[in-house]
Every structure is written in C-alpha cells, then in structure tokens.
Amino acid sequence: MASVYILLIIHLIGFGILFTVTVAGWVLSTQYRKAKDPQTKILLLKSQQPLGILSPIGIAIMLASGIGNMVYLGLGPFSTGWLSAKLVFFLLLTLSGAVSGTRSVERTRLVAQLVDGKAPEAVTTRVDALDRQLRIFYVVQFVLLLIILTLSVVRP
Numbered sequence: 001m002a003s004v005y006i007l008l009i010i011h012l013i014g015f016g017i018l019f020t021v022t023v024a025g026w027v028l029s030t031q032y033r034k035a036k037d038p039q040t041k042i043l044l045l046k047s048q049q050p051l052g053i054l055s056p057i058g059i060a061i062m063l064a065s066g067i068g069n070m071v072y073l074g075l076g077p078f079s080t081g082w083l084s085a086k087l088v089f090f091l092l093l094t095l096s097g098a099v100s101g102t103r104s105v106e107r108t109r110l111v112a113q114l115v116d117g118k119a120p121e122a123v124t125t126r127v128d129a130l131d132r133q134l135r136i137f138y139v140v141q142f143v144l145l146l147i148i149l150t151l152s153v154v155r156p
C-alpha cells in the first residue's frame with residue numbers, strides 16, 4: 001500500500017516541477033519582452049536556460065511515476081476514458097515543450113548576436129516571429145497542464 005502513496009507523491013512532485021517551470025518561463029519571457037536594454041534582455045533569456053533542463057526532468061518523472069501508478073492499479077492505456085485522454089494531452093504537452101524548447105534556444109542565440117552587433121537585418125524579424133510564437137506556446141502549455149490536472153482529479 002505504501003508504494004502507491006510513494007508513487008503518487010513522486011507524481012505530484014513531477015507536476016509541481018512542470019507547473020513551476022511553465023509559470024516561471026512565462027513570467028521571465030514577459031519580462032524579457034518588456035525590457036528595453038539589450039543586456040537585460042539577454043540576461044533574462046539566459047536565466048531561463050535551467051528551465052530547459054528541468055522541463056524534460058519533470059516530463060520523465062510524470063511518465064515514470066504515471067506508468068508506475070498504472071501498473072500498481074492494473075490500468076492499461078485504454079482502461080478508462082480519462083486516462084486515455086490524459087495520455088493524448090500529455091503527448092501534446094511533451095511535443096509542444098520539445099518544439100518551444102528548440103525555438104527558445106534559437107531565440108537566445110539570435111538575441112546574443114544582436115547584442116554583439118554582429119547580426120544581419122533579417123535576425124530582428126526572426127526574433128520578432130519567435131517572440132510571438134513562444135508567447136502562444138506558453139499559453140498553450142499552461143492550458144494543456146490545466147486540462148491534464150482536471151482530467152486526473154475529476155476523472156470523468
């Protein structure tokens with residue numbers, strides 16, 4: 001019995017990591033967009049880098065502890081509707097995190113070029129496009145997390 005509690009606690013720690021990473025990334029990204037000084041902008045982007053490492057750790061914890069919960073409770077991926085739906089939204093969250101992660105790394109690299117004054121004109125346009133895309137990604141990821149949480153708690 002104790003092992004299912006341990007798995008659930010690990011599962012909730014993983015959720016805490018994912019939620020914190022999403023909100024912190026969103027807040028830092030908003031501060032970056034508001035900042036006028038290029039040095040401050042690059043500092044805010046670099047301070048987001050540890051989040052890019054924590055995020056796959058959170059995903060791995062959720063997956064491992066979630067599979068552990070399933071094994072312990074004797075549930076398959078299609079045993080219950082809420083679990084099947086949750087797995088689909090979890091896949092979407094993982095894919096969205098992978099795409100936004102690569103775009104975020106690209107943005108940091110390009111903004112560093114702008115700060116160095118070595119960037120061609122096209123870089124500014126690309127950074128603007130990445131800013132817009134990443135803004136949408138944060139909202140999408142936050143909504144996906146809330147959907148997964150609701151499915152897990154309500155279990156319709």
Ligand code: HEM
Binds near residue numbers: 011015075090148149
């Ligand atoms: C961001 C992703 C996820 C979030 C936010 C999340 C959230 C939660 C929460 C809050 C609970 C506790 C529900 C309760 O006891 O009231 C839970 C339980 C559970 N989760 Fe997840 N989860 C996630 C990913 C996963 C994944 C990927 C799997 C499977 C591979 C999974 C399988 C399970 C199972 C089997 C339970 C136990 C349900 C029960 O006690 O009957 N979860 N999850």
